[in-house]
Amino acid sequence: MMPDWILPLALFICVIALVALGLAVLRRPSSGGAEIFAVLAGKLESHGAALDRLANSTMDRLAQQDRLLAERLEGTARRLDEALAAQDRRMAQDRLAAAERLAVQEKALADRLTASATALSEALAGQNERIVTASQGLTETLAQALAGQNDRLAAQAEGLTKAIAAQNEKLARILGEQAQKAQETAGQIHERLAVIDAARQNMEALGSQVTNLVGILGNKQSRGAFGEMQLRQLIEDRLPADGFSWQHVLSNGTRCDCLIRLPHPPGPVVVDSKFPLEAWQALREAGEDVGARTAAARQFGTDMKKHVDDISRKYLITGETADAAILFVPSEAVFAELHTSFAGVVDDAQRRRVYIASPTTLWAMLSAMRALMQDVRMRAQAGRIQEEVVKLVEDVSRLDGRVNSLKKHFDQAQKDIRDIEISTDKIVRRGGRIESVELEDPALAAPQDPALP
Known part of the structure; x- marks a missing residue:
């Protein structure tokens, strides 16, 4: 091809x-x-x-x-x-x-499956019969064992109930004492509240009498003394003696008017009582003169910002003081005018974590601080109560260990009693055989000396 x-x-x-x-x-x-x-x-x-x-x-x-x-x-x-x-x-x-x-x-x-099924059925039937027989014997044995165990548990429960009752009585006595102390503390708190209410009324009366505060505070020394005096009255009346300190020196060498010792967080809070009143006084004296009033207002805002910067720079120390400080203004009128006409100054101070407080607002702040201190102290008391409860639990645990040890002794004693009963039964049976002359023929069986268990 x-x-x-x-x-x-x-x-x-x-x-x-x-x-x-x-x-x-x-x-x-x-x-x-x-x-x-x-x-x-x-x-x-x-x-x-x-x-x-x-x-x-x-x-x-x-x-x-x-x-x-x-x-x-x-x-x-x-x-x-x-x-x-x-x-x-x-x-x-x-x-x-x-x-x-x-x-x-x-x-x-x-065919094979049929034969296997038949054989398996027969085996299962025999197994079921054996299981039924064993179950009946086991049920009787368990019933007897459970009856004895219930008796022992009842005796142990009675002893444990008595021990727990004693511990409960002790705990009730401790709690009663703590409740009595709490009632006494509450009574003291009510007394303090009455004193606070009276002080508040006095402060309201005092507020109505300081309308001419600017004229009274003509120089820095008198202003500082007056502001510190009001601050001292408020703090000493509101806080415990160990909750504050005057003229405290910080780690940077700066001396503050007052340091309120709050726990961390937030930490100690610095209170400054020096208020730049010269520009404020010039603003009040400007009257209706628009130019002078504008210049005085500008100077007042500048002085306030500088003073706020000084407080933020000197008194806010990380790890030592709280992340905020308080500028105390000893006049409700000045405080109201600040929030009304100089809101920008107040906002700037808040951004720098410096909060302006009047006698009334400082009173509320101190109330919150006092509650915080009391809460910390109550937590300390709760810790001691918790320690007592832990000790009580330890006592109960030791009691449980001793009950278990006593239970082991009871179990051993019960076993010894059962062994004694078995030996006694053997002795009794042997005595009966001797009495009825049922001894074995020596020629048919060697003599034996059965030992007692």
């Missing part, structure tokens, strides 16, 4: 040969060109005829090969169909044989 690529290759070779021949002719002298072209034409005709014959023969061979290939494919398809049919017949026979074997195996398996 000739490959399909032979014919195109032969044609390509002929074309190459003709082109080469034409180039050779072109390179020769033109005098013999006609003869050469004639020869070339003859050769081309002969080559064309040869190519036609080659093409015809190639086509004939290809057609013959196609017929052979078709015949071979037909034979192969026929043989394949026959093989498939034979294979189907064999597979049908195999399936039938496999079904028969599977039926036999299923029957054998069913």
Whole structure:
């Protein structure tokens, strides 16, 4: 069988040969060109005829090969169909044989399962009978053991109840004493509240009498003395003696007017009683003069901001003081005017964590601080009560250990009593046999000396 690529290759070779021949002719002298072209034409005709014959023969061979290939494919398809049919017949026979074997195996398996189920049922029945018998014996044994255990637990519970009652009595006595102390403390608090109410009334009367405070406070010394005096009266009347200190020196060497000793957090709070009154007095004296009043107001705002900056810089020390300080203004009128006409100064002071307080607002602050201190002290008292309760729990734990130890002694004594009863029963039975002359014949059995357990 000739490959399909032979014919195109032969044609390509002929074309190459003709082109080469034409180039050779072109390179020769033109005098013999006609003869050469004639020869070339003859050769081309002969080559064309040869190519036609080659093409015809190639086509004939290809057609013959196609017929052979078709015949071979037909034979192969026929043989394949026959093989498939034979294979189907064999597979049908195999399936039938496999079904028969599977039926036999299923029957054998069913027989074995039936026999196993019968044997298992019989074994389970016998096992159930044994379990019922063992359960009855175990129930009787457990009932007897539980009866004895309940008696022992009742005795132990009675002893434990008495011990707990004694501990409860002790705890009730301690709690009663604490409650009595709490009532006494509450009474003292009510007395202090009465004193505070009286002081508040006095402060209200005092507030009505200080309308001309600016005229009274004409210089720094008198202003400082007056402000510190009011601050001292408020703090000493409101806080315990160990809750504050006067003219306290901080770690940076700065001396503050008063340091209120609050626990962390928030920590000790510094109170400053020096108020820049010169610009405030100039503002009051300006009267209706708009220019002078504007200048005085500007100067007052500048002085306030400088004083607030000094307080924030000197008195706010991380880890030593609270993150806020109090600027005490000894006049409700000045405090009201600040919040009314100089809200920006108040806001700036709050941003720098310096809070301006009048006698009334400081009174409220001190009340909150006093409550915080009392809460800390009450927590300390609660800690001591908790310690007593922990000790009480430890006593109960020790009592439980002693009860368990006593229980072990009781259990051992009960075991000894049971052993004694067994020995006594043996002795009694032996005595009865002796009394009824039921001793064994020495000739039949060797004498034995049974030992008591």
